[in-house]
Amino acid sequence: MQFALTYKSQAAAYSQNRNLFAMWSSGGWFVKRSILRRCSHALLFNLTLTTMATTAPVVAAQKVLLSADVSRAGAKIDRNIFGQFAEHLGHGVYEGIWVGPDSTIPNTRGIRNDVVAALKALKVPNVRWPGGCFGDEYHWRDGIGPQRVITLNPNWGGVIEPNSFGTNEFMDFLDQIGSEAYVSLNVGSGTPREAAEWLVYMTAAQPTTLAKERAANGHPAPYKVGYLGIGNESWACGGNMTPDYYLSQLKIYSRFVRNFNPAQQDKQQMLKIAVGPGGSETEWGYWTEAVMKAYENRQWSWDMDGLSMHSYTVVRWPPSFKSVGFGETEYAQILKTTLDMEDLVSKHSAIMDKYDPQKKVALVVDEWGAWYAPLPGSNPGFLVQQNSLRDAVLAALNLNIFARHADRVRMANIAQMVNVLQAMIMTDKEKMVLTPTYYVFKMYVPFQDATFVPVSFDAGTYAHDNITLPRLDAIAANDKAGRLWMEVTNVDPNEPVEIEVNLAGITAKSAAGETLTAPKVDSVNTFAARNTVAPKPISVKVQSGKVTLKLEPKSVTVISVEQ
Numbered sequence: 001m002q003f004a005l006t007y008k009s010q011a012a013a014y015s016q017n018r019n020l021f022a023m024w025s026s027g028g029w030f031v032k033r034s035i036l037r038r039c040s041h042a043l044l045f046n047l048t049l050t051t052m053a054t055t056a057p058v059v060a061a062q063k064v065l066l067s068a069d070v071s072r073a074g075a076k077i078d079r080n081i082f083g084q085f086a087e088h089l090g091h092g093v094y095e096g097i098w099v100g101p102d103s104t105i106p107n108t109r110g111i112r113n114d115v116v117a118a119l120k121a122l123k124v125p126n127v128r129w130p131g132g133c134f135g136d137e138y139h140w141r142d143g144i145g146p147q148r149v150i151t152l153n154p155n156w157g158g159v160i161e162p163n164s165f166g167t168n169e170f171m172d173f174l175d176q177i178g179s180e181a182y183v184s185l186n187v188g189s190g191t192p193r194e195a196a197e198w199l200v201y202m203t204a205a206q207p208t209t210l211a212k213e214r215a216a217n218g219h220p221a222p223y224k225v226g227y228l229g230i231g232n233e234s235w236a237c238g239g240n241m242t243p244d245y246y247l248s249q250l251k252i253y254s255r256f257v258r259n260f261n262p263a264q265q266d267k268q269q270m271l272k273i274a275v276g277p278g279g280s281e282t283e284w285g286y287w288t289e290a291v292m293k294a295y296e297n298r299q300w301s302w303d304m305d306g307l308s309m310h311s312y313t314v315v316r317w318p319p320s321f322k323s324v325g326f327g328e329t330e331y332a333q334i335l336k337t338t339l340d341m342e343d344l345v346s347k348h349s350a351i352m353d354k355y356d357p358q359k360k361v362a363l364v365v366d367e368w369g370a371w372y373a374p375l376p377g378s379n380p381g382f383l384v385q386q387n388s389l390r391d392a393v394l395a396a397l398n399l400n401i402f403a404r405h406a407d408r409v410r411m412a413n414i415a416q417m418v419n420v421l422q423a424m425i426m427t428d429k430e431k432m433v434l435t436p437t438y439y440v441f442k443m444y445v446p447f448q449d450a451t452f453v454p455v456s457f458d459a460g461t462y463a464h465d466n467i468t469l470p471r472l473d474a475i476a477a478n479d480k481a482g483r484l485w486m487e488v489t490n491v492d493p494n495e496p497v498e499i500e501v502n503l504a505g506i507t508a509k510s511a512a513g514e515t516l517t518a519p520k521v522d523s524v525n526t527f528a529a530r531n532t533v534a535p536k537p538i539s540v541k542v543q544s545g546k547v548t549l550k551l552e553p554k555s556v557t558v559i560s561v562e563q
């Protein structure tokens with residue numbers, strides 16, 4: 001009961017904060033203008049959809065032609081767009097990653113072996129930690145040494161935070177899965193000194209008191225911190241700051257929170273990521289404008305390398321869509337909403353281009369994914385939801401958007417890694433199951449650091465219940481070994497699609513691939529039936545340099561082409 005109340009106020013706080021921010025940005029009238037604008041958009045949108053639905057051509061039997069021109073290769077798809085997020089929230093860290101060294105669940109120094117093995121296969125490039133909203137209330141000293149400080153987690157259910165998973169455990173976890181640290185600083189309730197000392201503790205090689213304390217805690221060598229988040233959602237749970245107030249904090253933290261690791265001075269320098277927008281509407285544009293303008297006019301004494309952006313697929317707050325037990329309408333609604341990511345990335349990239357035409361600052365989508373209603377019977381503050389085939393399609397659509405914006409979107413973190421929101425993995429005591437989203441990330445491994453290759457096609461639309469979506473989505477990329485990789489998503493949950501790929505710039509000799517689909521749009525993997533949604537090999541033909549294959553309805557397919 002207490003949890004439910006905590007969660008309700010949390011959900012209310014979200015909408016309230018977002019609205020407060022809207023009111024702050026223009027003295028109140030902007031909110032009304034935005035509502036009016038939404039109404040007129042909705043009217044226009046409905047009219048358009050009605051027209052499209054009645055005139056949409058029947059394309060079921062048609063072969064769709066895709067063209068990829070390898071000679072027009074573009075930007076590198078930064079492996080960091082496949083980053084993940086592990087917050088101290090529900091069973092994300094405790095039970096999901098950390099079971100403690102005395103657990104009967106097989107573990108290495110307290111970290112679950114099954115989860116590590118599964119994550120290793122994803123080649124997770126970076127993990128954002130410890131929050132989220134939790135990050136702005138995290139005091140790192142509570143989580144080091146033999147005697148941990150027991151605190152509370154007021155953001156997420158008000159439960160006990162044992163702090164048994166702290167800095168050293170996080171770094172050990174990263175070592176075990178082969179990933180890099182993206183540490184989120186406490187700007188909301190911490191101090192610049194606390195944050196600066198955390199970095200000394202983690203990165204100093206010289207025998208300072210803090211470096212010696214790290215050594216006494218089992219790690220004499222300095223840790224590598226690849227990415228530093230300067231606050232989290234500072235416009236809401238991170239401290240309700242205005243852009244100007246946040247900028248004054250950003251400049252202080254950017255100046256004083258230094259990385260001393262000798263291996264990170266010239267090469268592999270730590271990248272600093274500033275808090276950015278939480279939506280696409282005009283008030284968020286103001287935030288991006290303010291931070292990017294400050295960046296353009298910066299002095300030698302501070303810097304930033306990335307601008308964070310958060311966007312969940314939620315349709316409306318508080319999240320009310322079911323994560324399982326839904327039908328085609330909810331499938332189409334959620335996918336329609338997730339495609340708003342394109343608009344969001346384009347709008348904020350355009351603002352960034354004004355102040356940073358050389359694209360030195362990355363747009364870092366460090367919280368994205370589907371946010372549904374909590375599973376009945378779960379603690380609402382723990383954000384537990386199922387993960388279905390719909391989430392696999394959703395993940396592919398978002399990753400493709402990031403890849404198409406590879407020149408600006410160079411990092412992203414799905415929310416979250418284990419047991420929370422759109423998770424890769426779900427656990428229950430000693431049991432573990434891999435979700436459909438996990439398999440999408442696995443299938444996309446070859447796209448990490450591959451070079452984007454433009455793909456063009458016209459596959460028409462899929463329409464259901466007045467909702468119209470592009471029927472197909474596709475990206476392609478060249479890996480370092482000269483192989484071409486292509487991902488094609490068939491959004492249509494009812495009709496298969498035959499595709500023929502024409503390749504310019506290479507002569508295809510052979511091809512192979514795998515596809516992820518399942519009987520229903522809400523099919524899930526459970527502890528009892530783990531492989532309902534798992535990739536299977538697909539037959540791909542190559543004839544006279546042309547590649548042909550048939551895509552199952554509601555499927556995500558990745559093929560590789562040898563030349």
Ligand code: AHR
Nearest residue numbers: 131132133134232233415
């Ligand atoms: O991922 C859950 C929460 O969503 C994060 O803590 C916060 O940053 C965001 O609002």
